Amino acid sequence: MQAVVRKLSNRFSFKQVLGCRMYRTDKIVDIGQPTPESHPQLLKDGEITPGITTEEYILRRKKLLELLPENSLAIIASAPIKMMTDVVPYTFRQDADYLYITGCQQPGGVAVLGHEYGLWMFMPEAKPHDVTWQGQIAGVDVALDTFKADNAYPIRKLHQILPDMIRGSSKLFHNVQTAIPAYMELEAFQKLASCDKVRDLTVYTHQLRWIKSPAELKLMKESASIACQALLLTMLHSKTYPHERMLAAKVEYECKMRGAQRMAFNPVVGGGPNGSVVHYSRNDQKIKDGDLVLMDVGCELHGYVSDLTRTWPPCGSFSSAQEELYDLILETNKHCVELCKPGASIRQIHNHSVDMLQKGLKEIGILKGVGSSSYHTLNPTAIGHYLGMDVHDSQMISSDCPLKPGVVITIEPGVYIPSSFIGPERYRGIGIRIEDEVLITETGYEVLTASIPKEIKQIESLLNNFSHGMGMDCHSDMRATSS
Structure with missing residues (x-):
């Protein structure tokens, strides 16, 4: 295998491939994403992405190689660009594994x-246009x-x-979700696939991502804090x-405004009966006086979501x-935490x-x-899911797997009673969910979203003592623009 590596390296020398390499000068070089030099307010020296050092990325690669079978190869493609119209792309979000x-x-x-290569990267080439x-x-x-x-x-x-690299491997792993024809159509890939020697890599990457490092947990706590502050101000609003x-x-x-790059998902803002739709996303209704509003929100901070x-x-x-219903959901939330x-x-x-709610x-x-x-109507x-770089993180990890320190989960009991429900009329059209982020620690748990109120009296x-007058100076203007 070492001979294959030398053969590949000799065939394509650095002089051949670097061509118009951007050499460092006194001028800060734009590499298409923040660096410590271009964005010192975001990254410290030695970090590749905010909060995550070069050493941690290298350790991740080492751990993945330790999980991969001997003489196997892993291929991970970046996320594709998705288009809104012919010339307008959706905001790009990188695949979490990549x-x-x-x-x-x-x-x-x-x-x-x-194992014999380490990390090889095939990179796009920038055209002047x-x-x-x-x-x-x-x-x-x-x-x-x-x-x-x-x-x-x-x-x-x-x-x-890549074909020579694949031919020298006895088994191949790739990220099925971002797989691209550029490598899947290669004869060498097809040959291994026909022998049932191609597998989904996420069985290993999700195992690594399941338990967060101290640096990852710091980012997750910051992401949760941002979302809590934002939702608190929204409640007052x-x-x-x-x-x-x-x-x-x-x-x-x-x-x-607090530093999040994007929302983790389109906010769920269900007023009245819309709150009984679990993933309601239209967000186009006025909330009637006396109705509840259910808001499910989260943001993404440097790759980690809340x-x-x-x-x-x-x-x-x-x-x-x-x-009555809220008390039941709240008690279930607290017991489950x-x-x-x-x-x-x-x-x-x-x-x-389930036992608590049914009773x-x-x-x-x-x-x-x-x-x-x-x-079930x-x-x-479910009561919750793993959380990390994705909202439903590490999905290859079974919900039966014993929790370990460093794992973050959600606890989110709810009840969703549609207006058409055959039952006591006073409960129809009520949707309630109370969701917290919970970090598993050595001795138990830490609630990352504890700063946001959930007790009825709180x-x-x-709402009655702190929201009066918020935005009243422009309320008439808002009524005019929304009419």
């Missing part, structure tokens, strides 16, 4: 990892100098170099502006029916939540009995 291994936040690249319209991008030189690849080539040489779209805009504004939900009455007080510890599993916590809904009179088939969701006090 970012986790390389630190590259840009499209167009392919990373290859092997593209640079004029879209700006500079990372190339071969950046892959070597910034991302610390062991070898790098232009993407156009992929079809010349809701009494003056009880419109789903305005609350969605408010929370996004507050997140980005996810939390609060439900409250913008008018400032819960009705008796709303309070207390179950979070090393050795427990999401499945165990979920089963406990509570029966006592209230919404369900006829425990084990009623109607329960009122709550079709919420009512907040």
